[in-house]
Amino acid sequence: xxxxxxxxxxxxxxxxxxxxxxxxxxxxxxxxxxxxxxxxxxxxxxxxxxxxxxxxxxxxxxxxxxxxxxxxxxxxxxxxxxxxxxxxxxxxxxxxxxxxxxxxxxxxxxxxxxxxxxxxxxxxxxxxxxxxxxxxxxxxxxxxxxxxxxxxxxxxxxxxxxxxxxxxxxxxxxxxxxxxxxxxxxxxxxxxxxxxxxxxxxxxxxxxxxxxxxxxxxxxxxxxxxxxxxxxxxxxxxxxxxxxxxxxxxxxxxxxxxxxxxxxxxxxxxxxxxxxxxxxxxxxxxxxxxxxxxxxxxxxxxxxxxxxxxxx
Amino acid sequence: xxxxxxxxxxxxxxxxxxxxxxxxxxxxxxxxxxxxxxxxxxxxxxxxxxxxxxxxxxxxxxxxxxxxxxxxxxxxxxxxxxxxxxxxxxxxxxxxxxxxxxxxxxxxxxxxxxxxxxxxxxxxxxxxxxxxxxxxxxxxxxxxxxxxxxxxxxxxxxxxxxxxxxxxxxxxxxxxxxxxxxxxxxxxxxxxxxxxxxxxxxxxxxxxxxxxxxxxxxxxxxxxxxxxxxxxxxxxxxxxxxxxxxxxxxxxxxxxxxxxxxxxxxxxxxxxxxxxxxxxxxxxxxxxxxxxxxxxxxxxxxxxxxxxxxxxxxxxxxxxxxxxxxxxxxxxxxxxxxxxxxxxxxxxxxxxxxxxxxxxxxxxxxxxxxxxxxxxxxxxxxxxxxxxxxxxxxxxxxxxxxxxxxxxxxxxxxxxxxxxxxxxxxxxxxxxxxxxxxxxxxxxxxxxxxxxxxxxxxxxxxxxxxxxxxxxxxxxxxxxxxxx
Numbered sequence: 129x130x131x132x133x134x135x136x137x138x139x140x141x142x143x144x145x146x147x148x149x150x151x152x153x154x155x156x157x158x159x160x161x162x163x164x165x166x167x168x169x170x171x172x173x174x175x176x177x178x179x180x181x182x183x184x185x186x187x188x189x190x191x192x193x194x195x196x197x198x199x200x201x202x203x204x205x206x207x208x209x210x211x212x213x214x215x216x217x218x219x220x221x222x223x224x225x226x227x228x229x230x231x232x233x234x235x236x237x238x239x240x241x242x243x244x245x246x247x248x249x250x251x252x253x254x255x256x257x258x259x260x261x262x263x264x265x266x267x268x269x270x271x272x273x274x275x276x277x278x279x280x281x282x283x284x285x286x287x288x289x290x291x292x293x294x295x296x297x298x299x300x301x302x303x304x305x306x307x308x309x310x311x312x313x314x315x316x317x318x319x320x321x322x323x324x325x326x327x328x329x330x331x332x333x334x335x336x337x338x339x340x341x342x343x344x345x346x347x348x349x350x351x352x353x354x355x356x357x358x359x360x361x362x363x364x365x366x367x368x369x370x371x372x373x374x375x376x377x378x379x380x381x382x383x384x385x386x387x388x389x390x391x392x393x394x395x396x397x398x399x400x401x402x403x404x405x406x407x408x409x410x411x412x413x414x415x416x417x418x419x420x421x422x423x424x425x426x427x428x429x430x431x432x433x434x435x436x437x438x439x440x
Numbered sequence: 441x442x443x444x445x446x447x448x449x450x451x452x453x454x455x456x457x458x459x460x461x462x463x464x465x466x467x468x469x470x471x472x473x474x475x476x477x478x479x480x481x482x483x484x485x486x487x488x489x490x491x492x493x494x495x496x497x498x499x500x501x502x503x504x505x506x507x508x509x510x511x512x513x514x515x516x517x518x519x520x521x522x523x524x525x526x527x528x529x530x531x532x533x534x535x536x537x538x539x540x541x542x543x544x545x546x547x548x549x550x551x552x553x554x555x556x557x558x559x560x561x562x563x564x565x566x567x568x569x570x571x572x573x574x575x576x577x578x579x580x581x582x583x584x585x586x587x588x589x590x591x592x593x594x595x596x597x598x599x600x601x602x603x604x605x606x607x608x609x610x611x612x613x614x615x616x617x618x619x620x621x622x623x624x625x626x627x628x629x630x631x632x633x634x635x636x637x638x639x640x641x642x643x644x645x646x647x648x649x650x651x652x653x654x655x656x657x658x659x660x661x662x663x664x665x666x667x668x669x670x671x672x673x674x675x676x677x678x679x680x681x682x683x684x685x686x687x688x689x690x691x692x693x694x695x696x697x698x699x700x701x702x703x704x705x706x707x708x709x710x711x712x713x714x715x716x717x718x719x720x721x722x723x724x725x726x727x728x729x730x731x732x733x734x735x736x737x738x739x740x741x742x743x744x745x746x747x748x749x750x751x752x753x754x755x756x757x758x759x760x761x762x763x764x765x766x767x768x769x770x771x772x773x774x775x776x777x778x779x780x781x782x783x784x785x786x787x788x789x790x791x792x793x794x795x796x797x798x799x800x801x802x803x804x805x806x807x808x809x810x811x812x813x814x815x816x817x818x819x820x821x822x823x824x825x826x827x828x829x830x831x832x833x834x835x836x837x838x839x840x841x842x843x844x845x846x847x848x849x850x851x852x853x854x855x856x857x858x859x860x861x862x863x864x865x866x867x868x869x870x871x872x873x874x875x876x877x878x879x880x881x882x883x884x885x886x887x888x889x890x891x892x893x894x895x896x897x898x899x900x901x902x903x904x905x906x907x908x909x910x911x912x913x914x915x916x917x918x919x920x921x922x923x924x
Contacts, residue, residue: 129710129711129712130691130693130697130708130709130710130711131697131709131710131711132693132694132696132697132709133692134711220673223673223678223682224672224673224682224692225692226682226683226686226692227682227683227685227686227690227691227692228686231497231686234498235496235497235498238496238498239496242495283711381711381712382711382712382713383711383712432711433711435696435697435709
């Protein structure tokens with residue numbers, strides 16, 4: 129398979145996943161807002177931090193108001209990671225591999241992009257937001273399902289899986305990173321109750337709440353949620369499961385030794401770290417390490433499989 | 441309200457569906473009866489559903505726009521099919537096969553002995569000034585001695601019903617994917633009509649194209665590696681490049697995916713290392729195909745490609761240099777070319793053409809600018825033309841200067857009253873002008889598509905069918921009259 133095609137499929141999968149995850153992020157934050165104790169302000173800035181876009185955001189907006197953050201994350205064309213930009217990138221990548229991706233996959237992606245573009249204004253209103261984001265999430269999942277159900281398990285499919293799961297692993301760490309920051313600094317009975325709500329919201333943003341209840345069967349607490357989201361091997365958005373899946377996709381390919389080694393080290397790191405005991409700063413440092421390893425893995429893939437960058 | 445064809449005015453043009461207002465041609469009877477049963481709301485609804493299908497299927501073309509960069513537009517399509525009886529079509533198809541055969545012999549001759557020039561049938565000065573003659577290709581012997589493997593010839597029908605060839609596109613003709621997609625959309629929109637008519641299928645084209653390309657493979661293997669070489673997603677026909685690659689199961693490649701190694705063979709860069717490529721269906725113009733031989737600043741092509749082709753290590757379709765016959769002045773000589781190589785009379789006539797290189801013909805053109813269409817030799821897409829009847833005085837003066845300065849580059853043709861087909865306009869049917877682009881494949885065998893792409897000028901009164909200038913398209917049905 130062509131190197132360029134492998135790269136395009138990989139990015140298409142990442143961009144679809146990114147659009148979906150961004151929609152989840154916005155949606156959960158908006159819901160959390162409704163559960164806040166009176167007098168507590170929910171900051172929208174952490175959402176910008178999650179996607180690592182503080183600087184570009186500040187260049188374009190003076191304050192991190194709900195409205196500005198929404199605009200930036202949903203429809204801003206200058207934000208390369210906004211939902212709209214991600215879907216556009218996914219579509220452009222898909223367009224160049226239309227000979228590989230099943231036709232219906234392209235049609236659904238095209239349709240989802242057109243929906244996202246045509247309805248962006250309604251998605252920015254409080255009343256229209258829920259329907260808009262839900263459509264993005266179910267639309268992305270529909271495409272993933274369609275591709276899983278129709279693509280031959282050849283190399284193209286492996287790059288799709290690798291891209292999707294790498295992006296997913298990355299986003300899971302980002303969501304934990306920002307949402308694990310205590311919203312209510314003082315220790316009060318009220319804040320204790322809210323702590324639970326906050327961790328439920330983390331689970332919800334990853335559609336993990338039901339699975340957590342079934343697989344862990346305990347109350348929602350920080351320690352258990354961290355173990356679940358980092359180390360669980362069965363839940364598809366848990367970090368450990370994501371990197372297992374990346375490994376499954378990578379292993380059968382030629383020249384995969386270096387990437388497989390990075391994944392093995394990463395897995396050891398995740399499983400050996402007592403994540404339940406990590407408080408704020410150590411947790412943040414741990415997440416930083418994971419994210420650097422994900423970037424490192426991307427670089428290995430680039431070197432092993434993608435087209436050489438043109439010297440300019 | 442039902443569709444009323446009594447008010448449909450054919451205005452002295454040949455209408456492909458109606459003999460005169462409210463009177464169907466024999467081959468259109470069922471279609472017309474069907475349309476009459478429909479109410480105007482339903483007609484509009486079917487047109488809308490076709491447009492929705494096109495949007496969802498992502499059938500697009502790209503228009504380059506200085507302000508916004510490139511824009512993807514949905515393919516404009518009209519649901520009313522254009523019908524041609526099979527008997528008539530067989531004659532046209534035979535004429536096309538004859539024409540392409542002669543043109544291939546002509547190209548091969550030009551790159552070898554140039555007998556036709558030496559014997560005074562084709563003027564040396566036309567060849568000398570041809571922009572598309574590539575001296576680098578002299579002496580090359582492509583498989584089957586065929587240079588133009590994929591040809592798209594544009595046909596028009598004049599007022600009296602005669603079908604003429606308007607031009608031959610021998611470089612990188614496009615449109616065939618729309619022919620295929622139009623059929624799919626029409627099947628969704630008018631399924632009931634297919635039972636009555638059973639138009640000849642067109643969907644074997646990708647298979648035939650693959651066979652034609654595979655017959656050029658230097659390696660005699662069961663499944664040669666075929667690649668479609670595209671300039672990339674910003675090309676107006678990118679949709680088609682991707683579509684054909686997908687339908688043929690070929691690789692869609694860009695220049696940067698390929699390289700020519702020191703063994704003069706072409707390889708593509710894959711995730712498991714270099715892989716040999718046998719045949720390239722290139723959709724890039726000669727100028728850009730190999731910076732080693734043609735334009736050195738081209739980033740679209742592949743360095744060394746011509747070297748590999750000359751060494752017989754890769755098949756190229758169309759062959760570099762085939763465009764020499766895709767020239768509006770050469771066009772004027774096609775009847776002579778057919779006579780010279782095949783000793784036959786042309787099966788399909790040329791439009792009468794005045795060649796400005798000859799003083800008497802030039803004088804006629806200059807004296808009749810208001811009636812004629814003037815075309816430059818090497819432009820396509822309807823650019824750089826003078827449409828006499830609708831031109832301004834200033835435009836005619838500009839063209840007078842242009843023709844005097846470079847007579848070899850211009851031809852004049854009478855403005856044809858090209859035929860019309862009923863087309864949905866709002867909730868009604870109105871006549872719109874059409875042409876037809878069939879595609880001719882030449883490899884080991886020669887094949888003509890059943891029909892082709894009917895392009896329609898959607899603007900009232902307009903004769904310009906190019907999609908970049910407000911044109912759309914229709915499905916084209918070749919139907920057996922014995923069955924009806």
